[in-house]
Amino acid sequence: MTGRLVYVAGPSGAGKDSLLAWLKAQLAPDAPVAFARRTITRAATADGEQHDSVDMRGFLHLREAGAFGLDWAANGLCYGVRHAELPPRRGSEVVIVNGSRAYLPEAARRYPDMTVVHVTASVQTLRQRLMARGRESAEMVEARVQRALDFRMPPGLASIEIHNDRALAEAGAQLAHALQLTAFA
Template sequence: MSGLWVLVCGPSGAGKDSVLGWAAQELGHRQDIVFARRLVTRASQPGSDHDEVSPEQFARLIDGDGLAWRWQAHGFHYGIEARYAGQVAAGKIVVVNGSRAHASGLDATAPVRVVQVTTDAAQLASRLEQRGRDAPHEVSRRLVRNALFKDLCADHTILNQGALELAGRQLVDYLVGGALSPAAAGHADFLSS
C-alpha cells in the first residue's frame, strides 16, 4: 500500500506555519499522518518546524542520498530526509512544509498533493510588517513575488483570513478525509532530489 506526500505551501504572511502547527497538534494522536521536519541551512528558533544543518552537512546529505526532497528559497537550502519516503511507502500521509517554487516544478507522476494556504494582499502586507523580520523594501519584494505564483495548481486552497482554528480545521479535514480520495488527485506532482 502506498501513502501520499502532502506539500503545504503559501506566501510569507499567509499563516502557513500557524495552520500547519494547529493541524499537527490536532492530529498528534494519528499514526497514519506524519508532519515532516525540514532540514534548513539557517538557524532554528524555539518552536521551529525545522532542524538546522550547515551547508556542508546539507551537501553530504545530497551526496549520500539522504534527502527525499530538496529545494532553495530566500538564500537557504531546504530538505526532507529520505526516511520520510519510507513512511509514504508504508502507506502514511507525510505532510511537508514546502515552497511554491518547489510545488510549481514538481513531476506529475508520483503520489503528492499540493495544499496552498493564502490570504488577501492587505492581510499579507499587514502580517509581514507585524512580524518585523523584513525591512519595508523586503516586504514589498515578497508581495511582488506573489504574482509569480498566481497560477499555482493546488489540489486544495485554504483561505486563512479568520480564526486560526477555521483554517487549521480545513487542513485537518483535508488530511483526514480528502487527500487520498480520487477527486483530490487532480494535481499529483512530486520531485525527488
C-alpha cells in the same frame, strides 16, 4: 491511501507554519499522519519549527550523498527532506511536507500523485503579518507580496486552496476536511 504525500506551499505570511502546528495539535496521538521534519541551513529556535540545523557545507554534503528526497533553496536558506521522512513511511497514511512554491514542479515530478495544498491570505493580511515579524524592510515585504500576487499554480497541477485570513481554527478545519483527516484528539 497508504503513503500519500501532502505538499503544503504558499507565500510568506500566509500562516503555513501556524496552520500546520494547529493541525498537528488537533490530531489524536495515534492518527496515521506524519509531519516531515526538514533539514534547514538555519539555527534552531525555541519558538520556531522543529528541524535539523546544518551549515551550508553540511547541507551540500548531505545533498551530494543523496540524503534528500526533496530539496530546494528559498529566501537565502536551503531546505531538505530526507528520504526516511517521505512516503512510504511506516505507520503513516499521510505525510505532510512544508514545501516551496518555486520547487513545486520538481516535487510533482518526483511525487506525481501528491496532494498540493496552497495556503494563502489577502494582500493586506500578508503585508500586515510580514511587517509584524519585523525581519525585513518595507521594500523586502513588498517584494514578497508581489511574488505572492505573481504566483500561478503550474499547469496541470490541481491544488486545494486554503485562505488563512480569519481564525486559525477555521482554516485548520478547512484543511482537515479537505484532506479527509478525521482522527482528532
